[in-house]
Amino acid sequence: MRVAIVGASGAVGLEIIKILQERKFKISALSLFGSKRSAGKSIFYKRKPITIKQLKSSSLKDFDIVFFSAGANISKKYAPIAAANNCVVIDNSSAFRMEKKVALVIPEINSTHISKYKSKIIANPNCTTIISLMAIKPLYDIGSIRRIVATSFQSVSGAGNAGMTELISETKRFLSGTKKSKNKVFDRNIAFNVIPKIGLITKNGYSEEEMKLHNESRKILSDNRILISATTVRVPVLRSHSISINIEFEKKISLAKAQRALSKFPGIQNIKIDNPMSYPTPIDSSNKDDCLVGRLRTDYSTKNGLSLWVVGDQIRKGAALNAVQIAECLQEK
Ligand SMILES: NC(=O)c1ccc[n+]([C@@H]2O[C@H](COP(=O)([O-])OP(=O)(O)OC[C@H]3O[C@@H](n4cnc5c(N)ncnc54)[C@H](OP(=O)(O)O)[C@@H]3O)[C@@H](O)[C@H]2O)c1
Incomplete structure (x- = not known):
């Protein structure tokens, strides 16, 4: 070609x-x-x-x-x-x-x-949509989903090479006590900080990045009933996005069934639920093709809920x- x-x-x-x-x-x-x-x-x-x-x-x-x-x-x-x-x-x-x-x-x-x-x-698709859906789709296939609440922790390289340069130079300035210069890429300081806004805020109060997760997921799954309420946050991590996902189903899904579905899905590495210490971090997924899932647990605050954590290299799979x-x-x- x-x-x-x-x-x-x-x-x-x-x-x-x-x-x-x-x-x-x-x-x-x-x-x-x-x-x-x-x-x-x-x-x-x-x-x-x-x-x-x-x-x-x-x-x-x-x-x-x-x-x-x-x-x-x-x-x-x-x-x-x-x-x-x-x-x-x-x-x-x-x-x-x-x-x-x-x-x-x-x-x-x-x-x-x-x-x-x-x-x-x-x-x-948007990088956060890809990584989130890689973890959501195997569960979507085994149970009817009522709603999803997602919070992302997005690395600075999501804003390109310039995002990484800004985090590194700001961190150096901060540690050396040099006076702050103007940020170019992010609205606020990103070194030693988190910024709960990615993209512009739209009319409904959600940011563009948050609405991308909702709208794009519907198109990819060909399912306009799916509801996703997202909060997308920029964090001082160089590479790989993490997403905390809470899913409410119509009927109860057991942890074992959820774990099996995740394990079988191509492109997902499912950290074992019986080892609570084997949770993945952005560094674990950097430069890897697979998205890594961990912290899978039953949501005790609702009848039919599951919570999980997924990380993925957003420059690669995203x-x-x-x-x-x-x-x-x-x-x-
Ligand atoms: N970074 C991520 O994690 C990520 C994830 C998913 C999707 N995306 C999307 O992928 C795209 C690229 O993102 P990136 O992170 O790679 O950005 P980036 O690191 O800022 O790179 C931008 C690239 O665009 C080129 N470019 C800029 N102006 C141009 C022009 N007028 N004509 C031709 N080329 C031009 C730049 O070339 P010069 O060096 O010549 O300026 C550079 O190669 C964006 O749409 C972004 O939203 C990024």
Whole structure:
């Protein structure tokens, strides 16, 4: 396949390149695009340097697959051009996720949507949606869900390379007692702090990130009855998102049944419930493909509830890996 990556120098772009090599994705030619800032620089693919070219309207033709990882504005402008030139677009941004004709895909959950939807653009869901649904779907399959309450603990790399730089430099300033300089990426200090707001606050009081989890989950599960009340929080962690999930079912689901369902699900590593000390942390899931589940327990405050904790590398499964898995589904076809 002839493959292009738009936003190759970013956190997600670099991870896509890494994963394409790791998974031996069959590529006949790979082209990398970026802004003026990275044009001319090289990135190694299979030990050979590939020069990043500046993205232009005329750049995106003669490719089978174009991965977009340069933000929603770039996707909105250039993805339709690539699609019109007969390239399949796999888009990591939020630009097209909720569009009617666009498939929103987590391959372990709804790979069938790839051929069901007609658009040449396929959207990768939001990172918190992917990691949450990887843990929710096996339980969704064994019991009717009444409502879900989720609280995320999202790492700074969710805001790209610049998010990591801001946490590291702010931490150094804080520890050296240097005067505070203005934050660029986050609204408030992120070092030694948590920020309970990701994205803009919408009319209903929830943030955009929180509504993405609700809206995207409905589309992926093809189920408009699902109700998710989320609180999304930025935490001073470099990599991997964690989500605390509480699920209320119509009928009781035993812990053993829940554990079995999670254990069987591809892409989930289920830390044993009989060992309460084996809970996963963001560091445990960093640079791993699988999402790790732990702290599975019966919710004593309600009749039919379960609580659990899931962590996943949001640059990998929450973005780059999921995108490459979609490409693999296309390659199989
Ligand atoms: N980070 C995550 O965990 C994560 C997870 C899920 C989804 N996403 C989504 O994935 C996308 C990329 O995120 P990221 O975290 O990788 O961001 P990032 O680290 O900030 O990287 C952004 C990339 O976009 C490129 N870019 C910026 N302006 C451009 C332009 N005018 N033309 C061409 N390329 C341009 C940058 O290239 P230059 O170096 O040339 O500026 C860089 O390669 C975003 O839509 C984000 O919401 C991210």
